[in-house]
Amino acid sequence: MKKLPDAKGHFGPYGGRYIPETLVKACEELAAAFQAVKKDKKFNEELRYYLGAYAGRPTPLYEAKNLSSHFGCGRIFLKREDLLHTGAHKINNTLAQGLLAKRLGKKRIVAETGAGQHGVASATAACVFGLKCVVYMGAVDMERQALNVYKMRLLGAEVRPVHSGSKTLKDATNEAIRDWVTNVEDTHYLLGSVVGPHPYPAMVREFQSVIGNETRHQILKLTGRLPAYLMACVGGGSNSMGIFHPFLKDRNVRMVGIEAAGEGVHTHHHAASITKGRPGVLHGMKSYLLQDKNGQVLLAHSISAGLDYPSVGPEHSYLKDSGRVIYQAVTDREALRGFELLTKLEGIMPALEPAHAVGYLPKLMPKTKRNDIVIICLSGRGDKDMGTVQEHLKV
Amino acid sequence: MATIDFLTQKISQAKRKKAKLFCVFLTLGYPSLPATERLIFSAERSGVDILELGFPFSDPLADGPTIQFSSEKALQKNVNIHDGFRLVSKLRAKGCKMPVVFFGYFNPVCSYGAKDFARDAKKAGFGGLIIPDLPPEEEQAFQKECRKRKLRRIELVAPTTSDKRAKMLVQRSQGFVYYVSLRGVTGARKALPSDLKAHLAKLRRMTKKPVLAGFGISTPKQAADISRMADGVIVGSAVIEHLKRGIPAAERFIKKMSQAVHGV
Known part of the structure; x- marks a missing residue:
């Protein structure tokens, strides 16, 4: 079987990087950092420690x-x-990306969330690694998942309601990307699934x-x-x-x-x-x-x-x-x-x-x-x- | 029938006259299709050089609240690509000579069928394309089809773009180069970034193609200031903001902005 994705993030006809030009540099940097940490003994040891002693693996x-x-x-x-x-499994990815964000020198993470599980896991990782965290959540979802909103706020994250479009996960994702475009120099976008532009699908899969x-x-x-x-x-x-x-x-x-x-x-x-x-x-x-x-x-x-x-x-x-x-x-x-x-x-x-x-x-x-x-x-x-x-x- | 290449004509004309280019963005079908038609004709009379016709999409991730709003409104009226093609064909039939550039996200293009889209867009009278979520690395078959149809692919360059990549982008860009004047989404800003002048100067040294700056430009003064640093400006959200108050308000604004740019 071929190794996928290819260098540009394609899985056959799928994947790739369909993004505004402003984000190209951040995605390239992230892809390079991800390649580097994959083989980095110190990073992997630290991640293993947090996944074990902190998350319960x-x-x-x-x-x-x-x-x-x-x-x-x-x-x-x-x-x-x-x-x-x-x-939930979301913490596997947020701890790994949290460590990666620190390594990239980013001070702030943004995340999208639907049910709030990825939001809570992101807020948790931000808390333990000392990063500022902003979570975008559809206004409709905030109502449906009020308890998770409360948890995120307790953890010190700022939860921003999204009123555009359908006011759910897809719109929260748009808004998180818009935030990232605006604050790309100091912000890491902590995407919660194997979606988005390269390297996210490959990176989240790895984590x-x-x-x-x-x-x-x-x-x-x-x-x-x-x-x-x-x-x-x-x-x-x-x-x-x-x-x-x-x-x-x-x-x-x-x-x-x-x-x-x-x-x-x-x-x-x-x-x-x-x-x-x-x-x-x-x-x-x-x-x-x-x-x-x-x-x-x-x-x-x-x-x-x-x-x-x-x-x-x-x-x-x-x-x-x-x-x-x-x-x-x-x-x-x-x-x-x-x-x-x-x-x-x-x-x-x-x-x-x-x-x-x-x-x-x-x-x-x-x-x-x-x-x-x-x-x-x-x-x-x-x-x-x-x-x-x-x-x-x-x- | 070979369509006339208004975009190329306009650009070489501006070059000869050393004139600045003023490009206006309108959302197709906001507040209605007849309103868009009326605005395009009045824009041409006001001396607008290029029209960027924005096709509404459900998830416009490079756009700020203003264009999100106008897109949502247009979508509520079921405005689609066919409407855009029909409108531009009609404009051409009525003698409109202003170059029209398609602005839209890739998914509706992909859904239309990328090859058919290139053929029909050219046939309708579009001169070029700006697709903010389609970098030159993706969709080679579509890019090739656009070249074949002489539909200009206008590339965007951002403040975060590296010099090496900027060289590649300006080389590939056809017609003009779109410089994204700020980090962020479209929408009016009070102040524009301090590094704008340096970035524009660097970019203009890389190419003979006109470099137009867009994103965040909302007043005649900003338009005039930036026109001095660039080969022209693109104004979108500010037009839509005026349009919220009515078509005449938008028309007056476009005229003032046009005078500011062409007075440079």
Whole structure:
């Protein structure tokens, strides 16, 4: 397999750097700094220290036996990213980029956030590394995720409401980029997913690959074999890329990325960019994009704010076209059933994002053989979603 | 039928007369398509040299609040690329000789079909293209098609651009070079950066192509001052701000700005 992305950040026809000229220098500097730290022993030691002692790595790989026997076939394992500090995999990336920002001599970070998880993780990294932090968040999302707004403010971050466009994640991203264009000399843009202009998709993939590297090691140690299936939810696609990437060369490991089908992919209320979108350019990259016939970007919808994004990381688009990863869409309702199932059978309340992956098990498990190993990346915990869950599930 | 290259004519004419170039930005369809048409004709009468016609996009990430606002308003009326092509064809049929440059983000172009876009834009009477999120490194097939159709690709140079890259950009840029006068998004500013003069001087030493400065220019005095340092100016958000108060206000503003630039 070719090494991707190429020098200009392309994954086949996707990715690249579709950005205003003012940002070219910052992206070039960042790409160079990223190349340098990848091999830098001191940087990696420091990062390993923070990921371990501060964030709580390695996360366990837990065999969900009750869940497996519920389906009567296959062995289901959960990669417990939900146990990390701040409650989701996002911290892997923010600690790494925080260290990188310091190395670049930047004093300030800006971040976009939808559900608030990346915002909280960014504010946390800024706090521990002594950086000033501004988080852009859609006004609609601020209302939906008031608790995370409060947390970010407690951590010392400034949360700026975004009133433009749809007032959600995509507009918060536009606003974060506008801030970056204006303050590019002293500011690092801490992007939260494998999206955006080169080097972000490759860089965030690298920083999240710790998930897949650990998983590979752990499953071999526990069972002596590789999984038959890897499954993860895909919004921008950072937790899925993190767990998939170290297994891409293992031809027998099948991978399923789960998009949010919202109220159904045949309605207008979904966030299934790969299933229903077509290639386009947004936020500095070329990738599958939800757009109308005139090339205007459509609003995404999902019960989980973290999957509510109209595009997807460019490498996912590439993996979709190449057939290496299969992408499926799971509705709000199926995700809620996944949430309920995992809570009742295993005593683990997942965030609504990975609940989408759990929600696909009823379709996947009947296809598995008795001893097939299925690993789900449980990217975050459900605490932040209690309000939403309460509206839908009666006890 | 070969279309007349108004952009090249205008630029060589300004060069001969040592005149400054005044370029006005309008958002297509704001406040309405007939208003855009009227404004283009009155701009030509006011001596505007080049029109930059902004195509609305849902996610204009290089633009400040003013142009975001006008784009949203235009999109609410479902203004699209076809409207822009129809309007420019109509202007040409009615005898408008002002060069018109397309300004827009890449996704609607990509969605239209990049090759078809280049063909239809040229046919409608566009002289050039400014696509702020499409650096010369991307979309080689599209760039080649633009060259084939003689649709000028106008490159932007920013204050953060390195000298080496600036040389590449001015060499590739066709028609004129667009210098982004500040770090940030479009929109009126009270003061312009102190390093503007030095940057413009350096850029003008690199090329014989006219260098026009844009972003943040909002008063006749600023326009005149910057015209002394550059080969002309581009004014956008300030026009839209006046347009919010009505078409006559915008027309008066454009006339004043034109006089300020051409008085240099």
